[in-house]
Amino acid sequence: MLHRREFLRDMGQGGILAALLSSGLLTIPKAWAADRNQAAFAARTVEEAFAALGAGTPAASDEITLEAPEIAENGAVVPVNVATSIAGADAIAILVEKNPNALAAVTTIPAGTEAYVSTRVKMQQTSRVIALVRAKGSFFMASKDVKVTLGGCGG
């Protein structure tokens, strides 16, 4: 849900960004995360998030290593590591299919940084965890089912 206050704030930030861009003070690098993809983070489902990210239907790839536990006793803290050997990978996204908003994180990988990211996510319930990789404009994914015994969202 996009609340009015957030919407106004985001619009405000957009205005500042536009002003900086037009004044030439700031140039946007060719990075996915350069400008937060609000629509992707607001998406309820994986398909909506993929669409907002421009990923369409990504091809499954065994060149993506997605490490997550088979069983997460505490859904509030589920370690997720993603690495890929796909040449030219410049962004990695982590999605939790059954969370209220599927997209958890988008990481932009500049040249010189390895296509690897390690973090911890919340999981409301047992769900598929998805790693989405962008490389040379194409999208690839890997997924893993994680069983949650104690949910990590809500109260």
Place this chain on the structure above:
Amino acid sequence: MGNPMRIRAKLDGDVVDAKVLMNHAMETGQRKDASGALVPAHYITKVIASCNGKTVLEADWGPSVSRNPLLGFRFRGAAAGDTLSVTWTDSMNDTRTDEAVIG
């Protein structure tokens, strides 16, 4: 201003192995407190790591990232003694920057 991050950056060959532990509640906006009132959403939306004037990692986050977030990454092009700087910005426009010397 938030609370300090813990940053560890260790040189392994020519790769810096970085681990950042941020101190943040990462409230989703869906949790209720003891009195049953919704706790407002308050979470880190952006993290930027830089070294020697170059961005080495940039992340956009939603509220699904765990409380007290951990971020691990690896990058090249730095030497021992260089400084790794990490900045986060959250959904209430609070921001914090911390640094660590690569060892």
